[in-house]
Amino acid sequence: MLRSAIKKLCLLVALSGLLAYISYNEARAGENHDTLTANISAYSGSKPFAGGAADIEAFNRNAAASIRHLLTGIRGIHMRVESNTGVYEGWVEPSLSLTIQTPSARETEQVLSCLAAFARHYSQHQIHVLRPGSAAATPDPGDFDTDFVRFNLPRPLSRLEIEHVIQKSGLPGMTFNASHVEVYYAGAPGDRVAREKFRIESAKAGQEIDRIAGSRSPARHNVQALEIYGRGPGASSYAKISTTNCPGNF
Numbered sequence: 001m002l003r004s005a006i007k008k009l010c011l012l013v014a015l016s017g018l019l020a021y022i023s024y025n026e027a028r029a030g031e032n033h034d035t036l037t038a039n040i041s042a043y044s045g046s047k048p049f050a051g052g053a054a055d056i057e058a059f060n061r062n063a064a065a066s067i068r069h070l071l072t073g074i075r076g077i078h079m080r081v082e083s084n085t086g087v088y089e090g091w092v093e094p095s096l097s098l099t100i101q102t103p104s105a106r107e108t109e110q111v112l113s114c115l116a117a118f119a120r121h122y123s124q125h126q127i128h129v130l131r132p133g134s135a136a137a138t139p140d141p142g143d144f145d146t147d148f149v150r151f152n153l154p155r156p157l158s159r160l161e162i163e164h165v166i167q168k169s170g171l172p173g174m175t176f177n178a179s180h181v182e183v184y185y186a187g188a189p190g191d192r193v194a195r196e197k198f199r200i201e202s203a204k205a206g207q208e209i210d211r212i213a214g215s216r217s218p219a220r221h222n223v224q225a226l227e228i229y230g231r232g233p234g235a236s237s238y239a240k241i242s243t244t245n246c247p248g249n250f
Helices: 002-031 053-071 105-121 159-169 192-213
Strands: 034-041 078-088 091-102 126-132 144-152 173-176 180-184 219-230
Touching: 034 105, 053 078, 053 091, 053 105, 078 159, 091 105, 105 126, 105 219, 144 192, 159 173, 159 192, 180 192
Parallel strands: none
Antiparallel strands: 034 091, 034 126, 078 091, 078 173, 126 219, 144 180, 144 219, 173 180
């Protein structure tokens, strides 16, 4: 009886150790996942987007479908799509946010390759790629720490209300949907004056949103690593990313 009980105890200990080992390795595997958010808009830098709310939804839906097609064949990735509207320097435009989780650096490179292929095919002015945490923790020398702010809305705001918030705050623009408003610093990384100005203006935006919405809008502030690809001051050229790593094609 005693020998049998000892055997059972040893088996339980072994199983517990195995389960702990599996849980540990699953947790480590989760740590190795890379998450990036790509923000894509119809902003061309030369002419405003022609269309209303239905056209914005159609643009975002078609852009998301094109990117899903390009990403087909990349193993183990998960993508979440948010259809937004962007207001920038008085122009209203479609804005698509893609949050993509990849199992390793290899798949991340494939995702970036597909985003570059999409940008070149559709002559995108820019694509903004954000990663959680500091730029110091990423392997890419072209990114920098940005202040990221999300205001969760107690109720949806109209486009006119968003434009009013922009005017009152001094911010150049915002991205919004029915549930939240987002802003982040996309200026020169080393310009401390411009960065502080952004922080002051985003705080004013939060106050104005609270006033318009009639209740406090919980805000989430954090630091993310931002790299801007495309054309314009401070942007990394799309040529920096090889499109040959993308398994999909048009």
